[in-house]
Amino acid sequence: MSAPFTTLESFRKGRDERAFSIEDAVRYYLDRIEGIDRALGAYLTVNPNALNRARQLDNRLARNPANSPFYGYPVAIKDNMNVLGLPTTCASRMLANFRPIENATVVERLLKAGAVILGKTNMDEFAMGSSTENSSMGVTRNPWDTGRVPGGSSGGSAVSVAAGLAPLSLGSDTGGSIRQPAAFCGVLGLKPTYGRVSRYGLVAFSSSLDQIGPFSRCAEDALELTVLVSGPDGRDMTVRDRDPQEMVREFEGSVRGMTIGIPEEFFGDGLDPEVAASLERAREVWSAEGAVFRPIRLPSASFGVNVYYLIATSEAASNLSRYDGIRYGYRSLSSGNLKDLYQNSRREGFGPEVKRRILLGTFALSAGYQDQYYRKAQQVQSLIREEFDRAFHEVDLVFAPTTPTPPFRFGEKLDDPLAMYLSDIYTISANLAGLPALSTPSWPTPSGLPVGAQLIGPAWSEGRLLRAARVLEEAVGFRTPPVSVQTAGGKVS
């Protein structure tokens, strides 16, 4: 069976014309998950109530017309955001049995609009990683080449959309965890401006950098989802009261007359030539549509990885101190006294990458070292912000690669944390500056691996970023990976 719809707009049309029921739509995805996901591992939990909810929504639809395009729309959620009735594991042994007592704000808003949560997706433990290999719950495979990683940390959410196991999903991005897997899987991924979306109900990793955002097949769906989930909730006080319709207005139109900056630091040594060639074609598309390109300098951006691994680990060390084995989370059984209980629970509950970052962050904040590490990192973070401020006096957007290479193989970087960290070298600076940024599919490499084009904009310019992404999307087209698996009911492809 082919998909009854591919985008929010085609879903809305089909739903309102009764071409299919919401139950049909949800069942289509559940069947695909059952048929294909064993080979890909995008989901950690499939929502056992999804079909029931779909039927209830169908019943209500028989009496009242739908008031939102999301009414009945199936969505997948990264497993670090709370959905009532489903576990929130963060792909960690520490939270393997954690059942949230309320919904995350983003989930609450989706449900209020009538969306159906399909399930929770795999990720690097506590969102720490760039390949989803740090999950303690299992492997997620890249649908374009199952010998390669899907990227991370939101690997499961990226694969769910790429392989048609969900039409739309949510991830979180602290240093590239939406954009990098989006690039590796050939879908669009958006990290909104810091302060656009509430993180209430998102498990905290690095609170000054974390942001929730969408994975989608097209720019328009990413826009709709961002509009739906953005704005204050009185819970996460970093959220600003911006009119989301601003984004909708800026989405209209073409790239004619738009000035796009090309930072030479992002296109130098270390960028794979096949990725560079693909991005050159993308640049030509925007050029042909009337955008003007101009070289810019972001000399401190290349130090983003250094800054990130001090700031993010320091905040993580602090945020993860709450896992003490007392109030919730894993408790070690081999503990005679309270101190052992803390230490053993944390030793047995956390995986190696989480421990590595807790140690690094604790060290960077420890007596005698703050000036040398944390404070210096903040000063370089200031430099990066100032350089972006200056750049946006001259250009409307910045164009960069999302990743230095196409998706890498399993195990390739697992034993070398620094090499893994460097796969986020182009995405990290947007988090450090709090800026919105997205990755949209460019042309694949000659061997068929996905390539992502990254656009970074000034604060609150998500609409503009998505407008430029739509222009490229029309030229490239959405590509579907060649997954096909036998199921009891026949062949699903």
Place this chain on the structure above:
Amino acid sequence: MKLTKEQVLHVARLASLSLTPEEEAHFAGELSGILDYVETLNRLELPPPGLHVSEDMSEPTPLAADMPRPSIPTEEALSNAPDHSGSFFRVPRILEEGR
């Protein structure tokens, strides 16, 4: 910067993490490598201390209204506890018998 096993042990204690002897040696080497990398920051000419706020984000963070909200019901607060008794979290004894 080269981290010694003793320093790693000290940091682990600060972080309430217990490590196996193999982990101590492993993390000492690995963290030293990461620190050497992050220290390339020392090459940069730095602005004065403090964090620059990006343009268009300079409005102050809104304050939450100082209004009481109902707190989590005890039963829900205990629902994820690894061990509890009545309305309490149960932990190993902290004080010695008779003190």
